[in-house]
Amino acid sequence: MEAARSLGVFRAREFVGCGFSREYLRRLGARGEVTQLSRGLYRYRKFEAVEYQTLVEVAKRIPDGVVCLLSSLVFHRLGTQAPHAVWLALPRGHRRPSAADLPVRLHVYSKVSHAAGIEEHELPGGTVRVYSPAKTVADCFKFRSKVGIDVCVEALSDCLRQRRATLPEIERHAKICRVSRVMRPYLEAMQRVAQTPGICRLRSSSGSSTWPVRSARMPTCS
Known part of the structure; x- marks a missing residue:
């Protein structure tokens, strides 16, 4: 259970690599502790949906x-x-x-x-x-x-x-x-x-070239 919790979204081989059997993974699925997303891919049930x-x-x-x-x-x-x-x-x-x-x-x-x-x-x-x-x-x-x-x-x-x-x-x-x-x-x-008024220039890291940046949106231009 702890392995599934720490992995979040994981492949079956990752779970087995943590020292657990595929049979144990099947039991977790039967109990609803993990959800099979697709073939060989699982998610721990309490894993928060992220962006x-x-x-x-x-x-x-x-x-x-x-x-x-x-x-x-x-x-x-x-x-x-x-x-x-x-x-x-x-x-x-x-x-x-x-x-x-x-x-x-x-x-x-x-x-x-x-x-x-x-x-x-x-x-x-x-x-x-x-x-x-x-x-x-x-x-x-x-x-x-x-x-x-x-x-x-x-x-x-x-x-x-x-x-x-x-x-x-x-x-x-x-x-x-x-x-x-x-x-x-x-x-x-x-x-x-x-070169248009209201525009400042953004210097590249090499210092050899510059790029346009609107000063109204980037007030810290040098």
């Missing part, structure tokens, strides 16, 4: 996946999107997981792009892998035909305004995603806007 519970469940079922694009934007509080499914990235060549019972939208990334910019976040019930804000913005421009260019621009603007990424980070991931040329006009437009 990112679905992400935890998906991470348990598809451990090689990384939360990406719209779902990553929501996680980082960038933009105004509210996807109904978890957008998940898998490396090219990966076997397509059996997840028909999960609200998941899968996207195939190159192996290099899939491995770049991964953050691991400890949430109640488990660890979730999510792309960093800078990688997420670059990914959105890469998949702009799927998310919409307006979403890309909004994400880029929020990322810079909230200081969630530095200029070198964004440039590095733009190169990895091969969207440097695509992003350049939008970045240059933001530079021009920076």
Whole structure:
């Protein structure tokens, strides 16, 4: 019981790895102490529903996946999107997981792009892998035909305004995603806007470039 309580959301093999048998897990299920969410995935009955519970469940079922694009934007509080499914990235060549019972939208990334910019976040019930804000913005421009260019621009603007990424980070991931040329006009437009009255400039960590940030929303700009 204590193992189920501490794990929160868990796979059967994790429970067995704590020294308990599958038969004991079945007995807990029969008593209503744990709930089977899907094949091989369980949740302790008193585990509090949290904001990112679905992400935890998906991470348990598809451990090689990384939360990406719209779902990553929501996680980082960038933009105004509210996807109904978890957008998940898998490396090219990966076997397509059996997840028909999960609200998941899968996207195939190159192996290099899939491995770049991964953050691991400890949430109640488990660890979730999510792309960093800078990688997420670059990914959105890469998949702009799927998310919409307006979403890309909004994400880029929020990322810079909230200081969630530095200029070198964004440039590095733009190169990895091969969207440097695509992003350049939008970045240059933001530079021009920076010269408008009421706008201050946000300096990158390298000190070599600056980005526009509205001073009314970011009063501490230097």
